[in-house]
Amino acid sequence: MNVTTRDLLAAAAAHAADFLESLDDRPVHAAAALPDLRKALHRPLPDKPQAAKTVLDELVSDTAGGLLGSAGGRFFGWVIGGGVPAALAADWLTSTWDQNAALYACGPAEAVIEEITGEWLKELLGLPGSASFAFTTGTQMGHLTALAAARHHLLESRGWDVERQGLAGAPAVRVLTSGLEHASIQRSARLLGIGTDALVAVGHDEHDRIDLAELERTLDEHADAPTIVCLQAGEINTGAFDDYTRACRLAHTYDSWVHVDGAFGLWAAVSPTHRHLLTGLELADSWTTDAHKWLNVPFDSGLVFVAHPDAHRAAISTRASYLVHAGDASASVSSGPPARDQIDWNPEWSRRGRGVAVYAALRSLGRQGIAETVERCTRHAQRLVTEIGALPGAEVIVAPQINQGLVRFLAPDGGHDQHTDTIIDRIQATGQAWFGGSTYRGMRVMRISVVNWRTTDGDVDRAVTAVHDVLAGVVREFEEGRVSNAPWPTRRGNS
Numbered sequence: 001m002n003v004t005t006r007d008l009l010a011a012a013a014a015h016a017a018d019f020l021e022s023l024d025d026r027p028v029h030a031a032a033a034l035p036d037l038r039k040a041l042h043r044p045l046p047d048k049p050q051a052a053k054t055v056l057d058e059l060v061s062d063t064a065g066g067l068l069g070s071a072g073g074r075f076f077g078w079v080i081g082g083g084v085p086a087a088l089a090a091d092w093l094t095s096t097w098d099q100n101a102a103l104y105a106c107g108p109a110e111a112v113i114e115e116i117t118g119e120w121l122k123e124l125l126g127l128p129g130s131a132s133f134a135f136t137t138g139t140q141m142g143h144l145t146a147l148a149a150a151r152h153h154l155l156e157s158r159g160w161d162v163e164r165q166g167l168a169g170a171p172a173v174r175v176l177t178s179g180l181e182h183a184s185i186q187r188s189a190r191l192l193g194i195g196t197d198a199l200v201a202v203g204h205d206e207h208d209r210i211d212l213a214e215l216e217r218t219l220d221e222h223a224d225a226p227t228i229v230c231l232q233a234g235e236i237n238t239g240a241f242d243d244y245t246r247a248c249r250l251a252h253t254y255d256s257w258v259h260v261d262g263a264f265g266l267w268a269a270v271s272p273t274h275r276h277l278l279t280g281l282e283l284a285d286s287w288t289t290d291a292h293k294w295l296n297v298p299f300d301s302g303l304v305f306v307a308h309p310d311a312h313r314a315a316i317s318t319r320a321s322y323l324v325h326a327g328d329a330s331a332s333v334s335s336g337p338p339a340r341d342q343i344d345w346n347p348e349w350s351r352r353g354r355g356v357a358v359y360a361a362l363r364s365l366g367r368q369g370i371a372e373t374v375e376r377c378t379r380h381a382q383r384l385v386t387e388i389g390a391l392p393g394a395e396v397i398v399a400p401q402i403n404q405g406l407v408r409f410l411a412p413d414g415g416h417d418q419h420t421d422t423i424i425d426r427i428q429a430t431g432q433a434w435f436g437g438s439t440y441r442g443m444r445v446m447r448i449s450v451v452n453w454r455t456t457d458g459d460v461d462r463a464v465t466a467v468h469d470v471l472a473g474v475v476r477e478f479e480e481g482r483v484s485n486a487p488w489p490t491r492r493g494n495s
């Protein structure tokens with residue numbers, strides 16, 4: 001059966017709407033086991049063409065049970081946002097237009113959209129208006145871009161051209177962190193040839209902020225070394241914010257570069273209630289965040305900003321004989337500043353018009369809508385931690401300051417770590433809510449993260465009830481003598 005492209009797209013839209021409308025009722029966990037998914041999806045490689053409508057319909061039926069409900073309102077694992085409708089729809093158009101957003105010449109409208117959206121973002125997030133920016137796949141590639149700019153800047157001032165000479169023989173770059181940095185910082189150091197041996201954990205205070213006295217001591221110890229200081233806006237477990245004003249002043253005394261990982265926490269700057277947490281943020285040299293987390297743009301959508309556009313461009317820009325650069329004299333045909341070529345700022349060559357969905361999200365939410373999302377998610381996270389923490393057998397470890405908090409579950413025999421993991425598995429298996437585990441200060445904990453615009457008070461109620469019922473069930477099993485003393489047996493996989 002042949003269908004027109006219009007009919008096929010209408011069918012895709014219907015499947016998409018069905019999925020979104022089922023989010024409230026479908027289990028939040030992926031109920032299908034690995035062998036089931038392999039069996040369903042591993043159809044023979046076809047020799048002959050297949051009808052597009054059949055391919056589409058079977059894609060939907062074959063993935064049944066293999067999709068997490070992370071697009072919905074009761075998924076609180078990792079830090080995973082949803083997609084606001086305008087961004088989702090704009091993302092479809094981006095695929096439809098299929099522009100190669102590497103250069104203005106390959107997709108003029110998308111280049112201009114990124115130019116405008118980058119300016120809006122700096123204003124929203126309170127970053128310097130003169131900063132350069134790029135729309136990356138995520139914070140990981142944002143870090144890579146920012147740290148490449150940092151490496152250029154620090155080595156250029158020492159007479160070393162790292163883009164030409166590489167790192168062998170260069171003054172050794174070191175990277176100072178609190179020790180709580182996200183692993184994507186380590187991977188950036190690996191990919192940039194800096195190496196993880198160059199990472200120095202200076203330590204943190206009891207609020208998970210970088211220890212300023214130790215930072216100063218470490219900076220002073222090798223005062224001449226090219227140094228990058230990595231701060232955080234939203235530590236991955238607790239959402240902690242560093243003291244940017246003091247850390248930046250200190251680092252700059254030693255001509256160091258300050259990079260801020262704000263993968264989710266940077267969005268707190270949009271909320272008048274939370275903006276104070278980011279005081280001094282603008283003093284840093286580079287920043288990364290994700291639009292696919294708290295802004296609720298579909299994957300993959302990261303952002304990087306650099307206070308030294310020359311270093312950013314020197315580290316990333318590239319030229320080839322067949323490219324047409326808007327900044328080159330031959331290409332400028334109109335008045336005003338030259339167009340923005342994304343390839344000068346982005347680590348990728350060919351790429352999708354990633355700015356389009358961000359542009360749509362910013363326009364549809366507005367400053368107020370983003371602030372409300374931040375404040376609402378924070379309220380939900382606080383309720384989840386407080387109400388789960390108040391259940392018998394639960395304990396609050398960190399109450400949320402923004403959208404992240406930690407609880408754990410106490411076993412009668414003191415085996416809290418294994419018990420906490422067991423309870424997390426059982427909550428996931430209910431399909432009512434999804435939380436993940438983490439290790440915090442040597443303890444297993446359940447991390448509660450709320451970044452989805454869809455989460456409602458009703459979702460929070462359902463999640464708390466699910467945890468309550470799991471805990472009550474465990475007590476019942478114990479009382480009925482069906483299990484010996486804790487740790488309770490785990491129940492992984494299908495259920």
Ligand SMILES: *Cc1c(COP(=O)(O)O)cnc(C)c1O
Nearest residue numbers: 079138139140182184236263290
């Ligand atoms: C998610 C996250 C990252 C990695 O971001 P990606 O978008 O997955 O590349 C880095 N740091 C923090 C704090 C994060 O939450």
